[in-house]
Amino acid sequence: MALINCPNCQKRISDKAKTCSHCHTSMAGESESKATIRHIEKSNKLMNHSFIFMTLFVFGAVLWFWGGEVAQGYKLIISSACFAIGFIGYLITRVRIVLHKRKSV
Known part of the structure; x- marks a missing residue:
């Protein structure tokens, strides 16, 4: 007997x-397709x-250099925040994508 994850x-x-004891999902054949x-x-x-x-x-990046000169004031703050959040989030x-791809289905 082995333990598996409910799909x-x-x-x-x-x-x-035959069924999951937690969510009562049937384990009849469709578990592979649900997991996929x-x-x-x-x-x-x-x-x-x-x-x-x-x-x-x-x-x-575009907001920072819009109009041919470097942003100043509130534009500098907004563009820096967007740039940093976008870069770090990306x-x-x-x-996360690489780790997800390493998981088996």
Whole structure:
């Protein structure tokens, strides 16, 4: 007897169980496809986050140099914040994507 993750709630259950004792999901054959679908959905979510952070990073860089001169005042603060948040968020999201891809489905 081995312990596996429930495809619906991700809690540990016996591989011999017909239904999950936590969420009452049936374990009849569809567990592999549910796990694959959830893996794809998480990949799509992470890619969307990556795109949002990259857009924020580019927006900060463009705002910083808009009009041919370096930003000053409130534009400098906004552009620096967008640049930094976008860059750091993008790096963290890329690490999460790599770790997610290493997980087996």
